[in-house]
Amino acid sequence: MxxxxxxxxxxxxxxxxxxxxxxxxxxxxxxxxxxxxxxxxxxxxxxxxxxxxxxxxxxxFTDATIGNPGEFVGLDNFISLWDDPVFWLSVFNTFVYTFVTTIIKFALGLWLALLLNHHIPFKAFIRAIVLLPFIVPTVLSAIAWWWIFSPQFSIVSYVLVDRLGWLDHYINFLGTPWAARWSLIVANVWRGIPFIAITLLAGLQTIPPSLYEAALLDGASGWQRFRRITVPLLMPILSVVLTLSVLFTFTDFQLVYAITRGGPFNSTHLMATLAFQRAIPGSQLGEGAAIAVAMIPFLVAATLVTYFGLGRRKWQQGEAND
Amino acid sequence: MANVTITNVRKAFGSTEVLHGVSVGIEDGEFVILVGPSGCGKSTLLRMIAGLENISSGDIAIGGRVVNNVPPKERDIAMVFQNYALYPHMTVRDNMAFSLVMAKAPQAVIDEHVRRAAQILGLSDLLHRYPRQLSGGQRQRVAMGRAIVRDPQVFLFDEPLSNLDAKLRVQMRAEIKELHQRLNTTIMYVTHDQIEAMTMADKIVVMNSGNVEQIGEPLELYDRPANLFVAGFIGSPAMNFLRGQLRDGAFVTNDGVALPLPPTGHGAGNGTDGAPAVYGIRPEHFQLRPDGLPVTVHVVEPTGSETQVIANIGETQILCAFRERVMARPGETIHVAPDTALVHLFDADSGRRYDS
Structure with missing residues (x-):
């Protein structure tokens, strides 16, 4: 240095x-x-x-109407709803609508996902097509369905009556309570399947192919591989998708309001459409809000059941010992 | 237990043929290792034996029965996958029992088989755990346990040790070899690691781009590689190759260095005078001798048990491994002599060995 x-x-x-x-x-x-x-x-x-x-x-918790901020009225809105048959009808409809469409959507969506998980020609193209109902704005597809369900111009009636001759009268899809409910269920299933199919497909693709090969060598048949490998390994993502799907369907508004506006005779009102109907066109803001608030406990319960009931799996946890 | 006969098997994916007529005979109870670089078709061949890939042409027979059209579950084979393919949602016990459950075996039989396999592999305390809760070596053992439980005629291993760290790999190598000695079942084992092949196999099948290059016992491949590929692939560090010509019963490299030939002659036969040839000598077959060839030292790598020296003979870089400690410094000249009895000579065009 x-x-x-x-x-x-x-x-x-x-x-x-x-x-x-x-x-x-x-x-x-x-x-x-x-x-x-x-x-x-x-x-x-x-x-x-x-x-x-x-x-x-x-x-x-207020008696607000449009143009009037309202005052605190405690549980008055809920008490009056308790005695309101239309409210209970909407609750019933919401449950039927959610329950039935969820089952159909999952059955068809899973089936579609399994098909798309195979090596098929034009796979990317077919997957894009499957996603289409999901991309179209709901109101647009609702108008299309409204047209399909039209009493005079329905393509379904046209084919069945004029082309095939299987029926002698046009179907009144939206004119009677149960026909209207089923029509809405069909439209909702059509709209909901892409979401389920694509998310379950993503779930299927996380299952390593070597597990199926190992099961094949272990002597499992196609059905056994589905039941013993696919279903349990899909369960975590299935529960998340199920939770989301239940939430979306339970709170559905657009499709129903655009096709039936709750009619005929309030028979297709869901809690969401009824809440809007009472609050805005009916100008009873407080009552509409009370209907919407009444959905919260149901949603929380549904979320807890699907999420905790199906989602958590012991084999996913990383602890060293149990 | 059974023998496996592979006769002129070809495999094509679309218009690309990846196996060009492979024939291998495997004796009952033999431990055979298919070894070769990535993409040589060794895993494809194994998967064809398992029945996971169909056979484009040729025959595969297990225990004398051609199984080309037999579904995988009826071939009586068990496979250990590279990624283990353990069912993540099942405990170790359920993973091992799965094949027996599928075969509808009685519960007592299942329990007994699982217990025995777990005992052999030291898994008895882990039976209630899930794969996520196991270390890599333990998962590897469960994968083997799943195979053992079935008591198959043939075990197939697809690069089972490549996901383990170096130390564990050495340990599992010994365990698999011990397992074979204990069960005495035919094993076909795929690896790209020639050390695994050398240490474990009864018989090695060296494959390269869809062809079998040589079949033989490990030391046979080391002592008498049939061609340049096998010579370069088997042995670590790899054999040195020097290109040149045979001239008047001697070998001269392309840059004019004369190298000593085996005392018995080079066995190239007549008419090879002046023909291009390759002189092969393993790093460990050089000796330090004052009367040897002068070579220029580049790098000295002591490993403790031996010293590896990278040096130049003329223009060609070679690697020598000496048991003694070499104190040479880069740039210095040392004198090395190849052990002439252990020199290999190859035809430069065909790559084939000249038999001496």
């Missing part, structure tokens, strides 16, 4: 770090940093999520 280098090293050793400014120290303080980083997210959630939800719930 020569003289200048030695001098430099001595000088370096004699250097004393200046204390940080209070601002630097503040930002080095972890609780402050956490708070400041959380603030934008928390603020956005508060303004755009919590406020409307809170307002909706608050409205449910």
């Amino acid at each position: 020569d003289a200048t280098a030695q001098a430099a090293s001595v000088q370096r050793l004699s250097f004393v770090r200046q204390p940080d400014s209070w601002l630097v120290r503040l930002f080095d303080y972890k609780p402050f940093l956490v708070a400041i980083c959380m603030l934008p997210t928390a603020g956005l959630l508060l303004v755009f999520l919590t406020y409307p939800l809170g307002l909706g719930i608050w409205l449910a």
Whole structure:
């Protein structure tokens, strides 16, 4: 080491770090940093999520109408709904609608996903087509279905009566309660299948092919491979998709409102359409909000059941011992 | 237990043929290893024996029965996959019992088989665990346990050790060999690692781009490789090749260095004078001798048990491995002599060995 280098090293050793400014120290303080980083997210959630939800719930406890902010009336809205047969009809419809469509959507969606999981020609093209009902705006497809269900111009009636001669009269799809309900169920299934099929297909593709090969060598038949390999390994994603599907269907509004507007005789009103009907065209904001709030417990229960009932699997947990 | 006979088997995916007529005979109870670089068709051949790929032409017979059109579950074989293919949603016990459950075996038989296999593999304490809760080596054992439980005629192993770390691989190698000695079942084992092949096999099948290059016992392949491919593939570090010509009963490299030939002659026969040839010598078959060839040292790599030296003979780079410690520095010249009894000579055009 020569003289200048030695001098430099001595000088370096004699250097004393200046204390940080209070601002630097503040930002080095972890609780402050956490708070400041959380603030934008928390603020956005508060303004755009919590406020409307809170307002909706608050409205449910008031007698607000359009143009009148209303006053707190406690449980009056819920008490009057309790004695309202139309409300209970909408609850019944919502359950039938959700239950029946979910079963059909899952049966057909899983079947479609299994088909698409095979090596078929034009696979990408067929997958794109399957996704189509999901891409079209709901209102647009609702209008298409409304046309299909039309009493005079229905293509279904035309084919059955004029072409095949299997029926002697046109079907009144939307004119009677049960026919209207089934018509809506068909439209909802048509619209809901792509979501189920594509997500379950994604789930199927996470199952390694070697598991099927191992099962094949172990002597499992096609049905046994489906039941013993596919179903259990698909269960985690199936439960998530099921939860989402139940939520979407339970809160469905567009399709029903665009096709039947709850008719005939309120027989196809879901809780969501009834809530809107009472709140906006009927101008009873408080009562409409109460119907919407009444959906919350059902949704929470449905979510808990599907998510915890089907979603958690012991084999997915990574703990060393159990 | 059964023998396996593969006769002139071909496999084509679409218009691409990946196996060009492979014939291998495997004796009952033999441990046979298919070895070759990636894409040589060894795994495809194994999967054809398992019945996971169909056979484009030729015959595969297990125990004297042609199985070309026999479904996998009736071939009485068990396979251990590279990624183990354990059912993640089943415990170790259920994984091992699956094939017997599918065969509708009585519960007592299933329990007994699983218990015995678990005992052989040291899995008895892990039977209630899920695959996620096991280490790589334990998963490997469960995969083998699943095969053992079935008591098959033939075990098929598809690169079973390639997902393990080096130390565990050495340990599992010994365990699989021991397992074979204990069960005495025919094993077909695929690997790209020639060390695995050398250490475990009764018989090695060396494959390259859809063809069988040589079949033989491990030391036979090491001592007398039939061609340049086998010579370069078997043995670690790999054999040195020097290109040149046979001239007047001597070998001269392309840059003019004369190399000593075996005392028994080179066996190339007449009419090969001046023909291009390849001189092969394994790194471990060089000796430090003052009267040897002068070589220029590039790199010295001591491994403790031996010293590897990368050096140049003329223009050609060679690797020598000495048992003694070499204190040479890069740029220096040392004198090395090939053990002439262990020199291999190959025809440069066909790659075939000249028999001496």
